[in-house]
Structures are given as structure tokens and as C-alpha cells.
Amino acid sequence: MESFVLPPPATVMLVSGRKALMPNISPEALPPLPEIQSEEIRLQVYTHRSYAARPTHRFEDLPDDPSPDNEKYEHLGDSVLSMVVTELINDIYPYIRVGPSTKIRSLVVGNPTLASISVHYGLPEDLRMHPAQAITLRHSQNVQADLFEAFVGGLYLDQGLDAVKSWLCPLFHPYVVEGYGQVRIQHCLPPESDLPPVFPTLNAALPMSSRYAANMGHLSLFNQHLQQQAKSIEWVFSDSVGQGTRTTPIWVVRAMVDERCIGSGRGSTKKAAKNEAAKEGLRNMGIIVSLFRPPLRMPPLRLSRIVRTIGRLGRR
Known part of the structure; x- marks a missing residue:
């Protein structure tokens, strides 16, 4: 032929x-x-x-x-x-x-x-x-x-x-x-499997910072924007062997939209990792996200002070 x-x-x-x-x-x-x-x-x-x-x-x-x-x-x-x-x-x-x-x-x-x-x-x-x-x-x-x-x-x-x-x-x-x-x-990976992993520089010994924990609103905002665009998201968790400890593991995730990675993140919980990936995804989508500041922490009230206050109110 x-x-x-x-x-x-x-x-x-x-x-x-x-x-x-x-x-x-x-x-x-x-x-x-x-x-x-x-x-x-x-x-x-x-x-x-x-x-x-x-x-x-x-x-x-x-x-x-x-x-x-x-x-x-x-x-x-x-x-x-x-x-x-x-x-x-x-x-x-x-x-x-x-x-x-x-x-x-x-x-x-x-x-x-x-x-x-x-x-x-x-x-x-x-x-x-x-x-x-x-x-x-x-x-x-x-x-x-x-x-x-x-x-x-x-x-x-x-x-x-x-x-x-x-x-x-x-x-x-x-x-x-x-x-x-x-x-x-x-999947945001190099074409060849023998190349370095996607997240080679993660420091697993560092716990989640207070700023990281305070910015947990990105995930809901990210989901809201995707729903408005009728887009579906796939969360792909990567192997985190060697990262973190047995008691405090580190989760690594990629946010896949239309078979394309638009954000990645890591955290001590799956939700925290997804939130970090959502924050990066929002930036890649052109959405400016201001940092959420943690609420001011009030000093704890001592029990003796509470008792004295109640006693004064009772004598009035």
C-alpha cells in the first residue's frame, strides 16, 4: 500500500x-x-x-x-x-x-x-x-x-x-x-517523571503561621467565582513523603480548572492547603485579595475580678 x-x-x-x-x-x-x-x-x-x-x-x-x-x-x-x-x-x-x-x-x-x-x-x-x-x-x-x-x-x-x-x-x-x-x-508536573518534583523547596519543619491561619476566607471566595463562571474544580493532592512529621503532616495540593493548574498550596490540613491554592488561584484569575487581619486579642478576665464586679453590682 x-x-x-x-x-x-x-x-x-x-x-x-x-x-x-x-x-x-x-x-x-x-x-x-x-x-x-x-x-x-x-x-x-x-x-x-x-x-x-x-x-x-x-x-x-x-x-x-x-x-x-x-x-x-x-x-x-x-x-x-x-x-x-x-x-x-x-x-x-x-x-x-x-x-x-x-x-x-x-x-x-x-x-x-x-x-x-x-x-x-x-x-x-x-x-x-x-x-x-x-x-x-x-x-x-x-x-x-x-x-x-x-x-x-x-x-x-x-x-x-x-x-x-x-x-x-x-x-x-x-x-x-x-x-x-x-x-x-x-497536572503542573514536568513532562518527564525523572525531573525534580513540583514542590522541591518546601520547608516541612515550619508550622502554619498566624498570618496563614488568619487568611482562611480565600477558599470560599475562590469557589464563589468559579460557580459564577460555571467552572468545576479538581483538587489534586501530591505525595508529601518526607514533608512534615507523623504528628504534623504537610499537605500539598493543586487546583485544577479545565485540566489546567491555576494554583497550588500547602498546609498542615487539607483545608489549609486548599485555601493557599485558592489564594494563588485568585491572583492568577486577576482578582485582588486583601489580607484578612486576625481580630484583636482581648486580655483574659480573671475569675476574682469577675466576682468583685458582680458583688458591686449586687450592692447597688
Whole structure:
């Protein structure tokens, strides 16, 4: 099959404003496209639903007249691809948590990335469809991505899971690495895990200062502004091993809004750490926050003084 050059990142626009993962690799480095042995499966993999113009409102096809399009293969391929990529992520990064792993998988198997790979292999060139929609469908990102998933599903039915993994694992390895770096950046971490930690200079021996304790109103103000903007926030607590003591631990947190860190903080309690992160987030949002001053402390009244005062009032 003719070789296709991966398009440059600027030309691959994604749904929801995202872009396809573009690892720094040459097209020749990607594994060759496997060959589906079954002619029946191969033909159906490359058949768009517009080709037969079947009605879409049917609950199921007749036993003697199944639909000839690739939607069932695409549905199956989506599940197989997700499973293989999830396993690949865990093999490459065995200690990654589920949340970041899910974000990496979303980037790797998202339509923009799959569409760019589909175009690289030239899959849309062999797509059978209604002639009147040929130009539109061949250049549709969703159709390109669906066709790749249909090919995965067809290969799975034709040759089994081992054949699929032997192709997809080397194919998606650089994409997983690229996605890993992007998700680390979203979490305010360096792209590479062997770089210094995000908070290398924290002094865990210092207790929370009185000024720090007096400024606990930033968190509520921060939440209020986010609610007004219909924004949701994710609090990501970092590993604080080596910080603080067993009796006075130090909590480190990042405030994530739209998958972007807008503030970080630390404190002897989770709430105090979140408040510090909220204060930094307010500054980054352009909101000027004045420091809250602690109330004046009144000298304590002695019990003997209180008794004398009550006695004088009783004699009046």
C-alpha cells in the first residue's frame, strides 16, 4: 500500500478545539498495516452506512438481510482498542493512577489522533460510500476515526487479539508517551517523571503561621467565582513523603480548572492547603485579595475580678 506522510500538527484540528497527538516520529517508524485475510470482513470494514442507505430507525436487521456497513466492526473495534491501549499504558507506566491514565487514553484513542493515523495508512481512500457524499465523508474526522476502529474490529474477528496487539502496541507506544507528557503538564508536573518534583523547596519543619491561619476566607471566595463562571474544580493532592512529621503532616495540593493548574498550596490540613491554592488561584484569575487581619486579642478576665464586679453590682 502506498505510504502516506503524517500531516503536520497545525493541519490536524480536533473536535472540541483539541489537536491530535503528534509524537516526533517518522511515518516509516510506524508498523505496516496488517492484512485482513477474510474478503467478506475486509469488504465490510470499508463500507460506510451511506453505501446501502439503510434506514437508521430499525431496532435490528432481519436474519437473512444483515446490514453490510462497518458500524458493528467499529463498535467492536472501539472496545478492543480501548482495552489494548489501557493495558499498554499500564505496561509502560506501571505506577500511574487511574485518573491520569484515563486522560492519557482519552488523548490516544480520541477521534483526532485516530483520524490522523487512519489518513496515514490511507484507509479513507478505500472507503465505499454513497457517491454524492464521497468528498465530505472521506475528509470527515469522525468517519476517518470510525474507519480505523472498524479495521481494528475486523482484524480482531479475522485473526484474534494477539494479532491486534502485535500491531497496535508498537503503533501506539509513541502516542502513549506523548500523551503521558501532556497530561503531566496539565497536572503542573514536568513532562518527564525523572525531573525534580513540583514542590522541591518546601520547608516541612515550619508550622502554619498566624498570618496563614488568619487568611482562611480565600477558599470560599475562590469557589464563589468559579460557580459564577460555571467552572468545576479538581483538587489534586501530591505525595508529601518526607514533608512534615507523623504528628504534623504537610499537605500539598493543586487546583485544577479545565485540566489546567491555576494554583497550588500547602498546609498542615487539607483545608489549609486548599485555601493557599485558592489564594494563588485568585491572583492568577486577576482578582485582588486583601489580607484578612486576625481580630484583636482581648486580655483574659480573671475569675476574682469577675466576682468583685458582680458583688458591686449586687450592692447597688
